[in-house]
Amino acid sequence: MHKRKIQLIAGTTYTVSLPKEWVKKNNLKEKNEILLYEKGDRTLVISPRSIEEKKLNDISLNINEYTSNIDQVLFTLYYLGVENINLFSKKEIAKDVKLKIRKTITHMSGTEINYEDKQKITIKVLLDKSKIDIIQVLFRITLIIESSISNILEQLNINEIRINENEIDRLYHLISKMISLSLIDSNILYSSKIKNVSLIPAYFLINKRLENIGDNINHLSEYLHKTKINFKNKEEILNFVKTELSRCIKHIMSSTPRIFEKIKVDDIKTINNSISKLKDKTVQNYLVDIVRYVIDIEEEIVNISFYEQLINDNIL
Numbered sequence: 001m002h003k004r005k006i007q008l009i010a011g012t013t014y015t016v017s018l019p020k021e022w023v024k025k026n027n028l029k030e031k032n033e034i035l036l037y038e039k040g041d042r043t044l045v046i047s048p049r050s051i052e053e054k055k056l057n058d059i060s061l062n063i064n065e066y067t068s069n070i071d072q073v074l075f076t077l078y079y080l081g082v083e084n085i086n087l088f089s090k091k092e093i094a095k096d097v098k099l100k101i102r103k104t105i106t107h108m109s110g111t112e113i114n115y116e117d118k119q120k121i122t123i124k125v126l127l128d129k130s131k132i133d134i135i136q137v138l139f140r141i142t143l144i145i146e147s148s149i150s151n152i153l154e155q156l157n158i159n160e161i162r163i164n165e166n167e168i169d170r171l172y173h174l175i176s177k178m179i180s181l182s183l184i185d186s187n188i189l190y191s192s193k194i195k196n197v198s199l200i201p202a203y204f205l206i207n208k209r210l211e212n213i214g215d216n217i218n219h220l221s222e223y224l225h226k227t228k229i230n231f232k233n234k235e236e237i238l239n240f241v242k243t244e245l246s247r248c249i250k251h252i253m254s255s256t257p258r259i260f261e262k263i264k265v266d267d268i269k270t271i272n273n274s275i276s277k278l279k280d281k282t283v284q285n286y287l288v289d290i291v292r293y294v295i296d297i298e299e300e301i302v303n304i305s306f307y308e309q310l311i312n313d314n315i316l
Helices: 021-027 067-080 096-107 134-154 158-182 184-194 197-227 236-251 263-275 281-312
Strands: 007-009 014-015 035-038 044-047 058-062 084-088 112-115 120-125
Touching: 007 184, 014 197, 067 084, 067 096, 067 158, 096 120, 134 158, 134 184, 134 197, 134 236, 158 197, 197 236, 197 281, 236 263, 236 281, 263 281
Parallel strands: 058 084
Antiparallel strands: 007 014, 035 044, 084 120, 112 120
């Protein structure tokens, strides 16, 4: 760490000297330009080159080296903000690999295959990052989860729940991409009104837990569809999940800084007691996990709301 005093030059300009070691390390000379970025927490970042210059826009990969995990590789490149992904092979790309690629990009918002032949696939990501609001996307995921719960409570339509699950996965990967990019460029957080990069882990965990809830609701629905089970206390348990998720997202979207109140311990005991009485262990396990994920989300919202209150009270 280096300390410097602010100097006032000619009564009009404030200057700060740069550490000599840093200048040499970055091969800078007199009259070279450097770039300044103000982050959301009012920190000023000095860079010898533009963040945009360092961004990886294009990449080419030999698909034969990644056939078993090409889906995860594509998600990683998507999160990193790579806009042009060129996949090639010296021999014909297998049909099952092509199918896995197509299936993967359905979960990558703003992504399409813009060229394909027997030995090459070019994927292009067309996404305006400045228009993505992370909190609005979280709200959308919550609405879809509530829709799936209502589906189970009213009349189970497994096809509708499968569509919902695919949409939740797509939105989950979109938020993961935006959060990953915000670690490089905090300006991405501005459109979402996220106050500080230090809150990124909390939002990432909320995103992951919502995806976990969506997965468990989908698995539960598939099981109910197959077995035709109508379990006891269904309305009480699932309406609890709906109510708490709705309360969570309303607080996140609220502009009034106040500490979020988690569900009371006695209420958690009541709902867990209802779940424990279920005879079917598979249904019981899915519901236990769903309730646990809801509680995880509420804990993260407490952290976020406390931080925002400190900001509002000018403590931070």
